[in-house]
Amino acid sequence: MSANFQYKWWIAVVLSIVVQLLFLRDLALFYYGFCFIYLWALIKAPIETPPVYLILGGFVLGWLLDTFYNTHGMHAFSTVLVAWLRPTFFKILTPANGYDERSSISLEEMKWMWFFPYLGLMLFTHHIVLFLLEASEGSLFGLSLLKAFLSTFLGMAVFTLLELFNKEK
Amino acid sequence: MNQLFEFLLRQRNLLLFILLQVISLWSVFTYNNYQHTLYFNTTNSWAASILSTRQEVATYHQLREINGELAAENQRLHQQIFKLQSQVQQKADLPVFFSKASLDRYKPIACKVIDQSTRNSQNYLTIEKGYLDGIKPGMSVISSTGVVGKVISCTENLALIVSVLHTSNTVSAKIKSSGELGYIKWPGYQTEVAELMDVSKYKKVVKGDTIVTSDYNAVYPPNIPIGIVAKVGLQDDGTFHDIKVMLLTHFSTLRYVYVIENKFAGQQDKLDQAKPKID
Numbered sequence: 001m002s003a004n005f006q007y008k009w010w011i012a013v014v015l016s017i018v019v020q021l022l023f024l025r026d027l028a029l030f031y032y033g034f035c036f037i038y039l040w041a042l043i044k045a046p047i048e049t050p051p052v053y054l055i056l057g058g059f060v061l062g063w064l065l066d067t068f069y070n071t072h073g074m075h076a077f078s079t080v081l082v083a084w085l086r087p088t089f090f091k092i093l094t095p096a097n098g099y100d101e102r103s104s105i106s107l108e109e110m111k112w113m114w115f116f117p118y119l120g121l122m123l124f125t126h127h128i129v130l131f132l133l134e135a136s137e138g139s140l141f142g143l144s145l146l147k148a149f150l151s152t153f154l155g156m157a158v159f160t161l162l163e164l165f166n167k168e169k
Numbered sequence: 170m171n172q173l174f175e176f177l178l179r180q181r182n183l184l185l186f187i188l189l190q191v192i193s194l195w196s197v198f199t200y201n202n203y204q205h206t207l208y209f210n211t212t213n214s215w216a217a218s219i220l221s222t223r224q225e226v227a228t229y230h231q232l233r234e235i236n237g238e239l240a241a242e243n244q245r246l247h248q249q250i251f252k253l254q255s256q257v258q259q260k261a262d263l264p265v266f267f268s269k270a271s272l273d274r275y276k277p278i279a280c281k282v283i284d285q286s287t288r289n290s291q292n293y294l295t296i297e298k299g300y301l302d303g304i305k306p307g308m309s310v311i312s313s314t315g316v317v318g319k320v321i322s323c324t325e326n327l328a329l330i331v332s333v334l335h336t337s338n339t340v341s342a343k344i345k346s347s348g349e350l351g352y353i354k355w356p357g358y359q360t361e362v363a364e365l366m367d368v369s370k371y372k373k374v375v376k377g378d379t380i381v382t383s384d385y386n387a388v389y390p391p392n393i394p395i396g397i398v399a400k401v402g403l404q405d406d407g408t409f410h411d412i413k414v415m416l417l418t419h420f421s422t423l424r425y426v427y428v429i430e431n432k433f434a435g436q437q438d439k440l441d442q443a444k445p446k447i448d
Contacts (some may be wrong), residue, residue, distance in 0.1 A: 021217075032358075052181065059192075067208075067213055074197055077190060077193035080190055134290050136336070
């Protein structure tokens, strides 16, 4: 991994958090679709990132979001869970010829058949846990499910767009 | 001993995962009990300064609407002044059950909203005044058009308000015309609509009735408008009306609110504590 890549990656992480906190706070698609672009850091972290860093990073990221969203621990719980499950998702989705040492998580390299299920699993796990925690009432289960599905679709669309714009020439 | 260390080392990911999940869950479930010690919310000073800047930019683009709202409010206040002036004469001989002190029982404090959410199932607001300005947890918050919520935690210069748009923040309410009592509960979705609960189906409720805060309210002053009845139906259990209420406060464009200081709050608490405990 080149220093150039790392430098770019950190800028993108900071940018995704800033956009999340300042612009996407009040944005909702059809009332129930939310965009959590801050998950970019967790989704795009290099495949060989040690799980300890992922989990710790997820916690810090979630806690930061909690501070701004007044959700006291809910984002942290979901992000840590997703960070923990990420290696499992990798195992489930192993491509036919295994993971290359140098492969990065991008639409270009992993192709649609891998990238979409991966995106969907990551986003949906995070969203369903987050919305169920946030609803805190059994009667809102259906609503949380709807929110999680809509947000997952929105998230997949946004992340795919980012991938398409990000194509290396 | 060595084996234990080896085991811990091998399972360090799992252990770290469990530890962090426990911390998060602890934070989720104890938040309401430890509201004064947990500063990881928007009353945190650096979070607040970022959000306050953001809000300033947003407010700038809404100046026209805010001006309109302020003008309308001024007009209403003037009307009230005229009405009160005409009553000044009668004030000298108040009815016996009305004490002089209760006349200035409530004092409003105007505050700027620096952050708010409306799209979650549990929504909060942050305002730019704290206990240095006399704001304490438990005070009620209203806007120029209706109820907003309740202060739940304060720092020196900021306060966190739990909005009416929160599924466990109910408001004791009554129907203005008939005085029928009930309570307002937000069902967890749709920013504009809440439900009026506990009104018997044998009572008359008409579309267009105004809902205001009740006189038996520990938090809000009485007769603060809450909303307008938009739809009347029957609940599944068949005993109560199913009443949808259009809220009068426009939460999505809220920029200024009034925190209401209740001068009797301390005395009320004391009386409540004196009640014999029946469990």
